[in-house]
Structure formats: structure tokens, C-alpha cells
Amino acid sequence: MFLRHPALHAFDFDAAIVDLDGTMVDTLGDFSAALGGMLADLRLPAIAAASIETMVGKGSEHLIRSVLAHVGVADIEAVYPQAWERYQHHYLAINGQHARVYDGVCEGLEALRAQGLRLACLTNKPLSFAQPLLAAKGLDGLFEQVFGGDSFERKKPDPLPLIKTCEALGTAPARTLMIGDSSNDAKAARAAGCPVVLVDYGYNHGEPVQGVDADAYLGSLVELTATTPALSA
Numbered sequence: 479m480f481l482r483h484p485a486l487h488a489f490d491f492d493a494a495i496v497d498l499d500g501t502m503v504d505t506l507g508d509f510s511a512a513l514g515g516m517l518a519d520l521r522l523p524a525i526a527a528a529s530i531e532t533m534v535g536k537g538s539e540h541l542i543r544s545v546l547a548h549v550g551v552a553d554i555e556a557v558y559p560q561a562w563e564r565y566q567h568h569y570l571a572i573n574g575q576h577a578r579v580y581d582g583v584c585e586g587l588e589a590l591r592a593q594g595l596r597l598a599c600l601t602n603k604p605l606s607f608a609q610p611l612l613a614a615k616g617l618d619g620l621f622e623q624v625f626g627g628d629s630f631e632r633k634k635p636d637p638l639p640l641i642k643t644c645e646a647l648g649t650a651p652a653r654t655l656m657i658g659d660s661s662n663d664a665k666a667a668r669a670a671g672c673p674v675v676l677v678d679y680g681y682n683h684g685e686p687v688q689g690v691d692a693d694a695y696l697g698s699l700v701e702l703t704a705t706t707p708a709l710s711a
Contacts, residue, residue: 586699
């Protein structure tokens with residue numbers, strides 16, 4: 479095991495599972511644009527990006543229902559089917575156009591691969607959204623496996639997606655590092671038996687990530703393999 483982060487010296491790894499939104503890519507602009515189009519189509523009030531940020535991370539279904547509640551829709555389930563259709567239409571049209579890869583992500587992932595770790599992307603975002611986004615940002619070639627929120631019966635924070643991803647990689651959970659930005663990632667990892675590190679620049683439902691149970695906190699993915707020990711452990 480060549481990972482140099484001081485908080486991870488007790489572990490040995492064969493693979494890493496990496497979250498997408500808030501961990502690798504800042505997609506708040508995409509969410510804002512797609513939701514803005516959806517709300518306009520439904521003749522509903524607009525929503526500020528700052529409010530959207532606290533709702534991200536539990537999948538598109540949860541995001542849409544949260545937004546509908548925020549703008550005052552009384553019968554959310556009656557409106558939801560049309561809202562989902564319009565959201566999907568707008569998101570697929572702008573996917574990646576208002577998003578940016580966080581600093582250090584490419585370098586950090588390349589360093590993990592250079593150390594022999596197998597990589598998988600696991601996100602609560604629908605797979606039909608996740609795969610084009612990874613391709614648009616030049617990240618798709620880094621991963622052996624990509625799974626979305628609709629790839630399995632349940633989403634993070636349920637441990638099932640991590641367990642299934644480990645099975646797909648052929649690695650034991652205890653030797654598979656989860657890299658994420660929120661309590662969803664950490665709770666899923668703990669329940670699945672995976673070590674977990676969280677980046678401190680993501681969403682985490684608007685709460686400080688340092689309050690979440692994790693093995694380390696990162697300011698950048700390059701800290702995992704940096705020669706100089708990170709100070710955030």
C-alpha cells in the first residue's frame with residue numbers, strides 16, 4: 479500500500495470507489511440550469527442555487543421533490559411525473575456545460591491508478607446523466623466501472639451500492655476506499671465495511687463535512703498520494 483495520507487497508514491487498498499457530484503465535479507451550475515428550466519416549464523417560481531446546494535446528494539428523485547416542496551407545491555406526487563420529464567429533458571441538454579472538475583481530481587486519480595488501485599465511480603446521479611458527464615470532462619477513461627443511482631435497488635447511504643461495486647471490482651470492502659463529499663458516502667461506507675475519506679469542498683447537504691464520521695478529510699484528491707503529509711487528517 480503506497481497511499482501516503484497519514485490517517486490511512488493502517489489500511490491496505492486494492493481499489494477506490496469515487497463519488498461524482500461534489501467530489502470530482504462541481505455540478506451545481508448544471509443542477510441550477512436544469513431545475514430552472516423545469517420550474518419555468520411548470521410555471522413555478524425560480525429557486526436560488528444556494529438553496530439547491532443543500533438538497534443535492536440523495537438522487538434526482540429526492541432533489542426534484544425537495545425543490546417542488548421548496549417552491550410551495552402542495553401535491554408533489556401529482557406534479558412529480560411531469561417535473562421529472564422536464565428535468566430530464568433540460569439536464570440531458572446541458573449536462574456538463576455549467577460544471578467544472580475540481581482542482582486536483584485528475585492528478586489524484588491518475589496517482590491512485592499509478593499505484594495499482596482499481597477505480598470505480600459510484601454516484602446517486604442517474605447513470606444516463608453520469609456517463610455523459612464523465613465523458614464530457616475527460617474522466618471516463620479512469621474508471622473500470624461506473625454505477626449510478628438507478629444501477630441498484632437502493633442508493634447511498636444504503637450500503638448495497640458499495641457492496642455491489644466491490645463485487646464488480648472483485649475486491650473486499652475492507653480493502654476498498656470510498657472517496658466522497660457527504661454523509662451519504664460515509665454512512666454507506668461504514669455500513670459496507672469500507673474505509674472512507676471525505677473532501678471538504680463538496681456539498682454535504684449544507685453541513686460541515688468535518689462533523690461526519692470518516693477516516694480523513696481532504697482539501698484535494700492529490701493529498702491521498704502527496705509526498706508531504708496532509709494537515710487535514
